[in-house]
Amino acid sequence: MPELPEVETIAAGVHARVHGQRIARVWTSGAPQTFKTPEAEIAAALAGSRIASVRRVGKTIVMTVGAPSFAASSQRVGSVELLIHLGMTGRLLVSAPEIPLAPHTHAVLTLGDGRELRFVDPRRFGRLSLHAPPPTTYTGPGREPLTITLDDFIALFHPRRTPIKAALLDQSLLHGIGNIYADESLFRAAIRPTRQSARLTRAELARLRTALVKVLRHAIELGGSSVSDYVDADGARGFFQLQHKVYRRTGQPCRVCKTPIRRIQIAGRSTHFCPSCQM
């Protein structure tokens, strides 16, 4: 489900609510594909230790857990990183214990003060795993789109012969970008998603990087995009979907030139663009 801005919103929200808390108990559902690391190992690593921090790396939420004396540093021996990937429909919620478990709840961490951190995932594309080996910190498959320099950005995309849309979705290049923000940033950079990455000029790649950073930052400010069931740590919805210029606007007039937005398939994903604004 969520892309960088949604994961950022969720990670920050969860961090604010649970950091410093001790994990009293761990419950897991037994759904086999949800747990990349065996559930018993995850439970053993988490139970009794303290949550030092929750942050985002790409589309992954990284929860650093350590013995109390190490809580201030995620790098110290004795700490463990729990990786939470939300897949398409995963949610991470901080709930009072008396609120009934939602259907498709796959993990519950009971905190020292009684609240519960719950992982809910109807479609089960989400994954929980421990990052090994600590104390090495998890850095993700690709580069961070919010901090990459222009030269590095060009070095990453210039050799690619795939359509630029497909390259943007490739998590081993930049991580964190998904279908919404790929389409939205290409529209804002006025680049057609079918263009071959290798044939984009330096000026176009510079425009794309600027558009990407702008779109992601703006979306983070608005709490992400709520297309169907995305919600943050409190269950509140984001508002960036109101800013979408092309995503899921097939047939509707372009907000700039009134040409109907077109939808095509690239890399198996539906892709939305304005045939007049994007060259």
Place this chain on the structure above:
DNA sequence: AGAAGGACCTGCACGC
């Protein structure tokens, strides 16, 4: 090596 296509899941909106 790199790219396309299907698989993995459930739920919702739509048309008949």
Place this chain on the structure above:
DNA sequence: TGCGTGCAGGTCCTTC
């Protein structure tokens, strides 16, 4: 009402 179809924010594996 109920059924079938198509669609969904992601990744991973196989095939070509």
